[in-house]
Amino acid sequence: MAKTNGPILEVDGVSMYFGGLKAVDNLSFTVNRGEIIGLIGPNGAGKTTVFNCVTQFYKTYDGGIYFHTDDASRVNLRDIKVTNVIDCGLVRTFQNVELVPDLTILDNLLIGAHNRFTTGIIQHIFRTKKAREEEKRFIEKAHEILRFLNIYALKDMYVSGQPYGILKKIEIARTLMSEPKMIILDEPAAGLNERETNELQKLIYEIREKYDVTILLIEHDMGFVMNICDRVVAINFGQFIAMDTPKMIQQNKAVQEAYLGKDD
Amino acid sequence: MADFLRLVFNGFTSGSAYALAALGIVLIWRTSRTTNFAQGLIGTLNAYVAAWFILSQGWSIWLASLAALVTAFATGIIIDTIIIRPAAKVSPISKQIITLGIIMVIIGIIPWFFGTSRYQMPRFIPLSQSIDVAGATLHLNTILTLVVTLGIMAVMFWFIQFTRWGLATRVTASDETTSKLMGVPTKTITMVSWATAAILGTLAAIIVAPRTEVHVMMLITVQVSAFFAGTLGGFTTFFGPVVGAFIIAFGRNFAMFYISDIWGNVLLYMSILVFLYFRPYGIFGKKPSKKV
Amino acid sequence: MKIIDTIMRHLKKLPALVKHHPSWTFILFGVLVSLIAFLPHIGIMRFGTMSTVYAYIIILTTVALGLNLLLGFSGLISLGTAGFVGAGALGTAVFLNMGFPLEIAVLAVLFISGLIGAVIGLFSLKVESIYLAIATLFVGEIMRQIYTNVPIFGGQELNLGDDSRNFVTFFGVWELSFFDQMHRSILFVIITAAMVLSMIIIHHIIKSRTGRALMAMSRSQHAAQAMGVSLIKYRVMAFVIATLFATFGGVLYGIYYQSVPTEQWNLDLSLFLIAMIVVGGLKSIYGTVLGVFIIHGVPNLWLKNWFGDVSYVFSGVLIIAVIIFYPRGFIHIGHDLRRAYAGLRTRMRKKVKHHGEN
Numbered sequence: 021m022a023k024t025n026g027p028i029l030e031v032d033g034v035s036m037y038f039g040g041l042k043a044v045d046n047l048s049f050t051v052n053r054g055e056i057i058g059l060i061g062p063n064g065a066g067k068t069t070v071f072n073c074v075t076q077f078y079k080t081y082d083g084g085i086y087f088h089t090d091d092a093s094r095v096n097l098r099d100i101k102v103t104n105v106i107d108c109g110l111v112r113t114f115q116n117v118e119l120v121p122d123l124t125i126l127d128n129l130l131i132g133a134h135n136r137f138t139t140g141i142i143q144h145i146f147r148t149k150k151a152r153e154e155e156k157r158f159i160e161k162a163h164e165i166l167r168f169l170n171i172y173a174l175k176d177m178y179v180s181g182q183p184y185g186i187l188k189k190i191e192i193a194r195t196l197m198s199e200p201k202m203i204i205l206d207e208p209a210a211g212l213n214e215r216e217t218n219e220l221q222k223l224i225y226e227i228r229e230k231y232d233v234t235i236l237l238i239e240h241d242m243g244f245v246m247n248i249c250d251r252v253v254a255i256n257f258g259q260f261i262a263m264d265t266p267k268m269i270q271q272n273k274a275v276q277e278a279y280l281g282k283d284d
Numbered sequence: 285m286a287d288f289l290r291l292v293f294n295g296f297t298s299g300s301a302y303a304l305a306a307l308g309i310v311l312i313w314r315t316s317r318t319t320n321f322a323q324g325l326i327g328t329l330n331a332y333v334a335a336w337f338i339l340s341q342g343w344s345i346w347l348a349s350l351a352a353l354v355t356a357f358a359t360g361i362i363i364d365t366i367i368i369r370p371a372a373k374v375s376p377i378s379k380q381i382i383t384l385g386i387i388m389v390i391i392g393i394i395p396w397f398f399g400t401s402r403y404q405m406p407r408f409i410p411l412s413q414s415i416d417v418a419g420a421t422l423h424l425n426t427i428l429t430l431v432v433t434l435g436i437m438a439v440m441f442w443f444i445q446f447t448r449w450g451l452a453t454r455v456t457a458s459d460e461t462t463s464k465l466m467g468v469p470t471k472t473i474t475m476v477s478w479a480t481a482a483i484l485g486t487l488a489a490i491i492v493a494p495r496t497e498v499h500v501m502m503l504i505t506v507q508v509s510a511f512f513a514g515t516l517g518g519f520t521t522f523f524g525p526v527v528g529a530f531i532i533a534f535g536r537n538f539a540m541f542y543i544s545d546i547w548g549n550v551l552l553y554m555s556i557l558v559f560l561y562f563r564p565y566g567i568f569g570k571k572p573s574k575k576v
Numbered sequence: 577m578k579i580i581d582t583i584m585r586h587l588k589k590l591p592a593l594v595k596h597h598p599s600w601t602f603i604l605f606g607v608l609v610s611l612i613a614f615l616p617h618i619g620i621m622r623f624g625t626m627s628t629v630y631a632y633i634i635i636l637t638t639v640a641l642g643l644n645l646l647l648g649f650s651g652l653i654s655l656g657t658a659g660f661v662g663a664g665a666l667g668t669a670v671f672l673n674m675g676f677p678l679e680i681a682v683l684a685v686l687f688i689s690g691l692i693g694a695v696i697g698l699f700s701l702k703v704e705s706i707y708l709a710i711a712t713l714f715v716g717e718i719m720r721q722i723y724t725n726v727p728i729f730g731g732q733e734l735n736l737g738d739d740s741r742n743f744v745t746f747f748g749v750w751e752l753s754f755f756d757q758m759h760r761s762i763l764f765v766i767i768t769a770a771m772v773l774s775m776i777i778i779h780h781i782i783k784s785r786t787g788r789a790l791m792a793m794s795r796s797q798h799a800a801q802a803m804g805v806s807l808i809k810y811r812v813m814a815f816v817i818a819t820l821f822a823t824f825g826g827v828l829y830g831i832y833y834q835s836v837p838t839e840q841w842n843l844d845l846s847l848f849l850i851a852m853i854v855v856g857g858l859k860s861i862y863g864t865v866l867g868v869f870i871i872h873g874v875p876n877l878w879l880k881n882w883f884g885d886v887s888y889v890f891s892g893v894l895i896i897a898v899i900i901f902y903p904r905g906f907i908h909i910g911h912d913l914r915r916a917y918a919g920l921r922t923r924m925r926k927k928v929k930h931h932g933e934n
Contacts, residue, residue: 037893038889075721076804077798077801077802100699102801102802103801103804103805103807104804105802106802106803106804107804111802111803112802114796114798114799118789118796118798118799119795119796119799120791120792120795120796121795122791122795122859123788123791130785130788131788131792131800131805132802132803134785134788134789134792134803134804134805135803135804137785139785141781141784141786142656144780144781144784144785144786145777145780145781146780147780151784154896155784155785194803196806268879313706319706319709321843321847327659340698367896370900371896371899371900373903374899374900374903375903377647377653377854378854378899378903380850381847381850381851381854381855381895381899382895382896382899382900384847384848384850384851384892384895385851385892385893385894385895385896385899386896387847387892388888388889388891388892388895389888389889389892389893389896390892392886392887392888392889392891392892393889393893395885395886396886396889398886401883438791482874492613503924504842504843508713508717508843511710511713512710512714513715514706514710515706515707515710515711519706519707519726546721546725546797547725549717549718549721550718550721550722552632553714553718553721554718556714557699557711557714557715560702560703560707560711561699561702561703564702564703564704564707566707569707
């Protein structure tokens with residue numbers, strides 16, 4: 021169960037508007053280190069908007085989002101460029117799998133290590149010893165992750181044409197390349213069959229154990245969320261409803277109301 | 285004042301040509317999602333047809349132009365049927381290169397049919413017929429050109445905005461796949477668009493021809509200016525490029541006369557680039573929405 | 577059948593060789609190409625063919641390699657490439673005529689072009705799709721207007737060398753003139769070496785972090801950003817690399833032909849360059865070479881002799897046909913042929929078996 025260490029992500033009074041529309045409304049919650057947290061809510065509740073604010077794709081939100089890179093230091097993510105969020109140890113996947121179809125699976129993983137490289141284009145052009153060694157080091161790391169996910173045999177195949185379950189795995193593998201502290205998964209089980217969902221559940225546990233990461237996920241598959249999460253945040257119309265253990269959330273009147281008519 | 289008016293009158297003619305060509309380019313861009321680099325040469329090919337009827341058959345310019353518009357219509361349909369439709373699945377960039385292929389085919393065909401000499405093309409109304417406006421000469425032919433151009437555009441806008449086929453064109457332009465599913469005959473729309481674009485290009489060529497003679501390269505400036513007009517006005521509307529065309533025509537005339545005939549064009553282009561930096565989708569264009 | 581089998585078996589090894597020792601295969605390819613320089617001396621080829629066809633193919637290949645990085649990998653289009661080729665050729669000539677040594681002239685021209693490329697890259701962050709394409713056409717047109725109108729570029733054409741004859745001087749001592757047949761062959765070898773160098777550089781870029789980042793950026797902008805790929809940095813880098821290669825190709829043009837026209841750096845050439853990489857194969861180095869050969873070489877070596885002016889029709893039909901039937905590029909024909917052959921062979925075997933059973 022949850023290793024309740026200190027907080028790793030604090031969402032503090034975040035609001036986000038699109039024109040006149042309030043997508044996220046004064047939302048606050050805290051994720052602790054080592055937890056698996058689910059963010060749930062009916063369609064259009066603003067879940068992906070929250071993710072986009074946290075990962076700094078949207079900068080115009082009100083309120084504060086803070087990330088604890090370790091127990092001692094806390095950064096305001098707003099001060100971090102969208103491309104540097106990954107350097108803090110915060111990395112995400114996307115609702116519609118976003119991979120490079122015309123690169124091999126291995127190369128797609130290496131993109132995840134983009135900011136870890138210390139050599140630049142000039143060193144790559146001349147294939148300096150340092151550049152070669154660095155590339156080799158990351159390839160080995162990618163191999164290790166691919167073996168861990170049981171897709172090592174596919175490493176030299178192109179991404180395009182792979183089944184959906186594999187694509188989802190590749191995306192998760194890519195996040196692991198950046199040595200993250202926290203992974204944000206946008207609907208990881210969507211489009212997976214039951215066997216794949218069960219496998220994913222096991223995988224997420226294993227990832228937490230092996231790589232010592234915190235996981236925040238959006239998911240519509242309630243069974244999956246309730247099984248896997250330590251705590252669940254429920255929102256509706258961008259507003260906070262409840263944050264509790266899966267058991268308590270299921271009994272929460274306000275949450276049931278939000279889902280009423282959806283029969284989930 | 286006389287200079288100023290002369291430049292304005294001059295701009296009417298070139299602006300009309302740019303606008304017609306630009307409209308053709310926008311039509312193709314919106315229905316086939318490709319930048320039609322062959323727009324100019326399709327027009328040129330049919331201007332050759334008109335010139336041939338006038339010089340070899342002794343037809344009047346009116347009749348010859350009508351014949352050229354008919355062949356233009358046919359050219360558009362042929363191009364769509366045997367080239368564009370089979371290539372419907374290729375990437376947008378490859379499609380653009382297909383239009384380059386069309387350019388080369390036309391460049392090869394022209395000397396085959398019409399020889400390599402340049403043709404003189406008469407005006408609809410001879411230059412001798414003109415009126416004097418505050419010291420500047422306004423040729424009746426210029427007025428005719430402008431009236432015909434604006435008339436054609438008015439008809440086109442009416443057609444696109446208020447008829448069933450126009451609606452079909454607009455929905456094809458905004459989303460071809462959905463349109464097809466909703467039963468819009470997108471194939472016919474695309475075919476008619478190519479035919480219409482060819483007619484517009486041919487009109488542009490006939491307008492420009494008396495100034496430059498009919499030859500293979502006659503529409504290069506018009507074509508490039510039409511692209512610029514589309515960008516300046518915005519490719520998402522049909523009237524934006526027309527406005528852009530006249531801005532470029534007047535702007536070029538003024539800049540080259542009042543500033544410098546060497547640097548005028550350069551300055552005009554640079555200012556449009558700077559403008560684009562602040563309004564990346566042109567004067568009237570809208571930003572397409574994107575989702576993270 | 578046996579002979580074909582043996583040939584196919586060796587051909588099958590080719591992709592593996594190319595894959596595992598790319599730099600060496602580029603060098604081997606360069607050595608083979610530079611053999612062309614000797615052919616005119618033993619009377620197999622005309623000097624004119626070497627210059628107008630093969631040398632130009634080498635120069636355009638260098639340019640197209642950069643463009644392929646821009647278009648194939650970064651998904652960005654440029655209709656102003658010809659302007660930069662002109663900048664390389666005319667700029668080198670201008671600096672040489674001002675008395676600078678060749679090496680300084682080349683570096684200066686590359687530097688200036690690179691700066692303009694960086695500006696376009698920054699511009700591309702704001703302006704996209706067809707607007708960006710036409711913005712680059714603006715840049716190309718501006719450059720063309722400057723070349724044809726500004727007196728420093730000599731009006732019609734600009735010659736390298738002095739008043740009496742054309743030549744370029746390497747390292748301040750080594751003078752080579754286009755009009756000397758021996759020199760011309762040496763110049764041919766020099767530009768071939770430059771092309772091979774370009775191939776190796778491009779190969780190293782695309783197989784590195786930079787190449788992957790460029791692809792991530794164009795295929796999925798948001799995922800790229802989430803992985804730390806800075807759009808500003810890589811957009812600018814893509815345009816700078818493409819303009820540097822275009823300019824470098826222009827420099828080679830100046831060095832080889834030593835007489836540079838001002839008119840030909842127009843939209844047509846830019847479009848042809850795009851056609852070359854699309855027809856040959858986006859993202860493929862050998863595809864680029866093949867595309868340049870198909871679009872410049874085939875018409876000039878054969879079609880023009882056979883059909884005269886009408887050869888344009890054949891070139892046009894060729895472009896259209898290749899795009900319709902090989903939308904991913906003609907370089908993939910090898911793959912398809914191998915598959916067709918394999919299919920044929922299994923069918924033959926089945927037939928034989930069938931007969932045996934009967």
